Amino acid sequence: MTRRRGAGLQAFTLLLSMLITGTAMTLLNMQASNRRLHESLTGSLQSQLLCETGLEWVRHNFQNNPNWRSSISSGDPITVKPVAGQTILVTLFDSDDDFADDDTQPATLKVTGKQGGATASMKGLMTPHHHEALDYAVYMSGTIDMRNTVMVTGLLHAGVSVDALPNPANITTDRITTADCVKINKSLHLNTVFEPPTGEPAPSPDAAFFARDGTELFGTDVAGELILEYGVFTSTTNSQGAANPSGIYYLNAGTQNVRIRNVLVEGTLVIATSPGATVWIEQGGLFTTGSLRYPVLMIAGGGALVNIDLSTQLVENDVKTPMDYNADGDTLDTLVSGLDGIFWTDATILAIQSSDVTFNGCMIGKTLNATVFPIFTYSPEVAAGLIHEFTDDKLHIEVGSLRMLRN
Numbered sequence: 511m512t513r514r515r516g517a518g519l520q521a522f523t524l525l526l527s528m529l530i531t532g533t534a535m536t537l538l539n540m541q542a543s544n545r546r547l548h549e550s551l552t553g554s555l556q557s558q559l560l561c562e563t564g565l566e567w568v569r570h571n572f573q574n575n576p577n578w579r580s581s582i583s584s585g586d587p588i589t590v591k592p593v594a595g596q597t598i599l600v601t602l603f604d605s606d607d608d609f610a611d612d613d614t615q616p617a618t619l620k621v622t623g624k625q626g627g628a629t630a631s632m633k634g635l636m637t638p639h640h641h642e643a644l645d646y647a648v649y650m651s652g653t654i655d656m657r658n659t660v661m662v663t664g665l666l667h668a669g670v671s672v673d674a675l676p677n678p679a680n681i682t683t684d685r686i687t688t689a690d691c692v693k694i695n696k697s698l699h700l701n702t703v704f705e706p707p708t709g710e711p712a713p714s715p716d717a718a719f720f721a722r723d724g725t726e727l728f729g730t731d732v733a734g735e736l737i738l739e740y741g742v743f744t745s746t747t748n749s750q751g752a753a754n755p756s757g758i759y760y761l762n763a764g765t766q767n768v769r770i771r772n773v774l775v776e777g778t779l780v781i782a783t784s785p786g787a788t789v790w791i792e793q794g795g796l797f798t799t800g801s802l803r804y805p806v807l808m809i810a811g812g813g814a815l816v817n818i819d820l821s822t823q824l825v826e827n828d829v830k831t832p833m834d835y836n837a838d839g840d841t842l843d844t845l846v847s848g849l850d851g852i853f854w855t856d857a858t859i860l861a862i863q864s865s866d867v868t869f870n871g872c873m874i875g876k877t878l879n880a881t882v883f884p885i886f887t888y889s890p891e892v893a894a895g896l897i898h899e900f901t902d903d904k905l906h907i908e909v910g911s912l913r914m915l916r917n
């Protein structure tokens with residue numbers, strides 16, 4: 511009886527020992543499993559935090575860097591800050607693998623964070639914005655000087671000062687602006703310094719645009735001046751030869767003065783001249799935006815003087831050379847002169863000497879002297895969208911387009 515009880519106790523002790531060992535092993539396994547789970551969760555969280563860090567790095571290094579397009583290559587990953595056991599990789603992609611060819615294209619952004627065996631990545635879209643100059647009817651990096659009655663609908667911006675004769679009822683504290691119209695008259699002399707809102711310089715796109723798939727025009731040398739007159743230049747017509755499908759034409763005047771008279775441009779006319787030269791846009795002229803929505807008139811000349819003196823209408827049956835400006839098959843029409851689009855120049859002085867000439871769009875230059883009755887009307891339509899060389903050159907992360915992609 512005693513021996514049987516002893517044997518039973520022995521078996522029970524063995525069973526208990528096996529149970530305890532099994533439980534201990536299970537507990538150990540659970541601990542290991544929990545530790546692995548914990549490490550995995552920590553790694554996952556860490557890799558996501560590394561992604562966020564990478565994103566902040568992108569914001570800091572690209573959003574305020576106007577030269578980013580020339581500083582990186584599409585698809586080449588950048589190791590942000592290697593730390594032992596951790597990795598942050600940033601990669602930007604251009605749709606055609608070339609960031610430099612078009613400053614209006616967005617970049618796709620990929621940020622990868624790695625911690626141990628865990629990887630997290632984020633994708634997003636970074637887009638350029640248009641240059642703030644395109645928000646203004648007149649945007650001068652220097653001074654605006656208006657000596658007479660000037661009609662302005664839209665914002666005026668002068669990097670240095672505005673010297674004008676405005677109606678005080680239409681002047682706000684920091685800009686000459688109103689939703690309707692500013693009527694500037696001789697009742698008050700204003701000479702106030704207007705600071706640029708963001709301090710950004712006006713765009714200087716002359717070199718890039720001058721070389722951009724244009725067709726060269728040839729003026730006639732008359733007494734040392736290059737004269738281009740009685741012409742139609744559109745995406746389907748070039749009165750000097752083959753049409754340029756983009757509607758981009760350029761005239762290289764070297765050091766000569768230039769006179770543009772009685773021409774119709776639907777597209778872009780680029781004039782390159784030199785400091786000390788004078789460019790006249792005179793008699794009749796009509797400049798309208800083409801299908802590419804590039805600026806209608808660009809005059810690059812450093813210290814050149816630009817005189818816009820569109821004092822007549824564009825008359826087809828002018829006695830000198832009848833022209834079918836509006837391509838309707840006859841030479842009987844008369845068209846109102848004006849500029850309808852973006853007009854850019856780096857000329858030192860821009861003098862408007864015509865009566866009642868309408869500038870509809872956005873005029874960007876260095877210095878404006880408006881002497882006789884011009885009308886400036888801002889057109890959001892012509893300034894809409896992104897235009898090559900008229901972006902702010904920065905990358906903006908579009909909030910809301912980022913999404914987590916967990917690997």
Ligand SMILES: [Ca+2]
Nearest residue numbers: 604606608609
């Ligand atoms: Ca590209």
Ligand SMILES: [Ca+2]
Nearest residue numbers: 834838840843
């Ligand atoms: Ca006609």
